[in-house]
Amino acid sequence: MNVESPAVQWDELWLPLRPYAANRLQEGIRRERRPVAMTRRYVEANPSALSNLLVVDVDHSDAVLRAVSSVGSHPLPNAVVENPVNGHAHAVWALAEAVTRTEYVRRKPLAYAAAVTEGLRRALDGDAAYSGLMTRNPLHVDWSTEWLHGGLHTLGGLEEALSGHMPSARWRETKRFRTNITGLGRNCSIFETARTWAYREVRHHFGNPGTLHTAIHAEVHTRNAEFTEPLPAVEARAIANSIHRWITTRSRMWKDGAAVYEATFVSI
Numbered sequence: 001m002n003v004e005s006p007a008v009q010w011d012e013l014w015l016p017l018r019p020y021a022a023n024r025l026q027e028g029i030r031r032e033r034r035p036v037a038m039t040r041r042y043v044e045a046n047p048s049a050l051s052n053l054l055v056v057d058v059d060h061s062d063a064v065l066r067a068v069s070s071v072g073s074h075p076l077p078n079a080v081v082e083n084p085v086n087g088h089a090h091a092v093w094a095l096a097e098a099v100t101r102t103e104y105v106r107r108k109p110l111a112y113a114a115a116v117t118e119g120l121r122r123a124l125d126g127d128a129a130y131s132g133l134m135t136r137n138p139l140h141v142d143w144s145t146e147w148l149h150g151g152l153h154t155l156g157g158l159e160e161a162l163s164g165h166m167p168s169a170r171w172r173e174t175k176r177f178r179t180n181i182t183g184l185g186r187n188c189s190i191f192e193t194a195r196t197w198a199y200r201e202v203r204h205h206f207g208n209p210g211t212l213h214t215a216i217h218a219e220v221h222t223r224n225a226e227f228t229e230p231l232p233a234v235e236a237r238a239i240a241n242s243i244h245r246w247i248t249t250r251s252r253m254w255k256d257g258a259a260v261y262e263a264t265f266v267s268i
Helices: 006-013 063-068 104-124 155-165 175-179 184-204 209-225 233-249 252-267
Strands: 020-022 042-044 050-058 079-082 089-100 134-136 144-147
Touching (some): 006 144, 063 079, 063 089, 063 104, 089 104, 089 155, 104 155, 104 184, 104 233, 184 233
Antiparallel strands (some): 020 042, 042 134, 079 144
């Protein structure tokens, strides 16, 4: 990134304090203290509640060339972390403002970030199955890292530069999105489908927020388990808590009570 110390730059951009880490993903991941994690080959890209790094997995032998050949295609990533054995790489863009992943009232920025990440993936023909959870540690000696620049991106700036690669406005409603969900889209998918389910489930739990809480958590974890690579349990819990908190503290359906809810439900 045109800086004297990539380690200092990475330390500033990489936010997790106790991230998942591993030397070999097939042997499983586990949480490590940050100093220990920084010695592993793979690390968790973002904390469970925030995303400030957008990562695309490019499984092509010319991944670095695809990433740096950005003119008219996509914004130049901050770093490209290559596996020198096969040329595959992770391209990383750092955001000026982190996106919250757990708060109900801030879902639009998350959905926007998911769409921008999909645009980046399309521009580089990245792996559609990549979950975005783990990324190659750019400081590890096993990887060849290109530090390209230290500028921070905005979602709006990324969208503008991506031009024709951005998905349509109704992208999240398509069958492909539901069956082939990548990165931040998995969080969005669980939230959108679970909250819609929860709005109907409310009718069985009026006066008992505890049982509603249990039901929402069970549904969220069931939906999460359907992914080949589920979200971390802590992130799934945060989604469930956010849905439950909004319903019981902010929504009219809970405040108005069972009679009004049933009348509205029948009308709909």
